[in-house]
Amino acid sequence: MTASPEIGNPRTATPDLLRSVFRQHAAGVAVITAAGERPAGFTATSLNSVAADPPLISFGVGTSSSSWPVIARTEHIGVHILGEHQRDLAAxxxxxxxxxxxxxxxxxxxxxxxxxxxxxxxxxxCRVVARVPAGDHRIMIAQAITGDPVGGGRPLVYHQGGFTALRD
Incomplete structure (x- = not known):
């Protein structure tokens, strides 16, 4: 067995610890949109593919976000995968x-x-199929009904608290 790097000093789990740990995790960047009295949308780094059959996705949304009132009532949402050229849009x-x-x-x-x-x-x-309570967020589960992998290019990534591009 080979020696592993030092683990360090464990800390009690807190919101700050969770944020610090997940700054080390690179995630793709998406924008979620919904129609309402006014359109709503937010940047999400929690987008996941859940199942292929039926085609399901999930993402988290904070219940204190300005988009939550629309997302809480909508039947359909848009999911947009951003390219590295879209840092301003993500921001x-x-x-x-x-x-x-x-x-x-x-x-x-x-x-x-x-x-x-x-x-x-x-x-x-996607059609929203579930809103699962999860602390101060809701985990949204939605079934894809239509879409298009329209653009080529490289994805935008969120890492270390900022938007960045993949390196070769």
Missing amino acids: TFARSGADRFGPSTEWRSGPEGVPLLDGVLAWLV
């Missing part, structure tokens, strides 16, 4: 109080009235 949808669907965001109404962002690597429109 806009991550920033509290930002005009996310303002003049700097190119989008259109898609299937089921879901706001679809232009220029993304891929998108899905």
